[in-house]
Amino acid sequence: MKVFSTKKDNYWASLSDIMTVLMVIFMFIAITFMRQVTADQEERNEILREYEETNIALYDALREEFEEDFAENRWHAELGEDLSIRFLNEDVLFEYDSVILRDEFQRILEQFFPRYIGILLDDRFQDKISEVRIEGHTDSVGSYMYNVDLSQRRTANVLSFLFYRNNSEYNNLSEEDQELMRYWFTTTGFSFGRTLDRSGEYTFLSDRPEDSGRSRRVEFRIVTKSEEVVNQMLRMLND
DSSP, rough: OOOOOOOHHHHHHHHHHHHHHHHHHHHHHHHHHHHHHHHHHHHHHHHHHHOOOOOOOHHHHHHHHHHHGGGGGTTOOEEESSSEEEEOOOOOOBBBBOBBHHHHHHHHHHHHHHHHHHHHSTTTTTEEEEEEEEEEEEOOOOOOOOOHHHHHHHHHHHHHHHSSSOOOOGGGGGHHHHHHHHHHHEEEEEEEOOOOOTSSSBBHHHHOOOOOOHHHHEEEEEEEEEHHHHHHHHHHHHH
16 A cells, blocks of 8 residues: 655655754854854954053063162152153252253153163064153142143153253154154143042042142153054954
C-alpha cells in the first residue's frame, strides 16, 4: 500500500528546515558580533593604555629632570600628577600688584625653560601633546575681574620672556619647532577662581580655607590629547 505525505507534513518539514537555517544564521551573527565587540574592547583598552603610559612617562621625565630643583630653597616648585609644575614662591615671582617678573624668577625660568622644552620635543611625546598652558593665579584679595586681568598679563609676560628675551632657546629652534611652540603654548589668567588650601587642593573642592601664599602662583601645565582619546572612544562606541 502506498503512503503519501500530506500537505500538513510537508508544511511542518519546510518550517523546521527554515527554522534550522535561521538558527544557524543567528548563531553566525552572534559569533561575529561577539568577536567584533571583543576586538573593539581590545582597541579601546589599547588606546587607554597608551594614554596612561604617555602620562606616566611624561610625569617621570619631568620628575627626573627637575626633582632636585623643586626644593623650597631652590625654585620652591612642585609637580602634580596632572602634569602641572607649580611655582609657589610669591617672593620671587612678581612685585606686589605688578606684572613685571622679578630678577630671581627670570633666572629660574632661564634654567627651567630649555630643559622643559627638551622634554616636550622628545620624540616620545611630541605627537601626544595638545597644549602647554601657562596659568596665572592670584589670591582672593581684590575684585575677580581685576585679578583676571592681572593674572593674564603676568602669564603673557612670562611667555614673552621665554620666547623673546635675548639668547632665548626659542630663537635657536628650527622654524618647524618654533611653529610647534606657538601652537602649543597658551596663557591663561584664572584670577582667584582656583585658590589652594594648605595641602595644595583647590578650595572649591576641599571646602577648606584658602592659603593665600600658595594661591599666588604660576603654573606650567601639559595638556595631552585626552580629548581626542575620548572622542575616538565615543566614535568607536557609536559605530
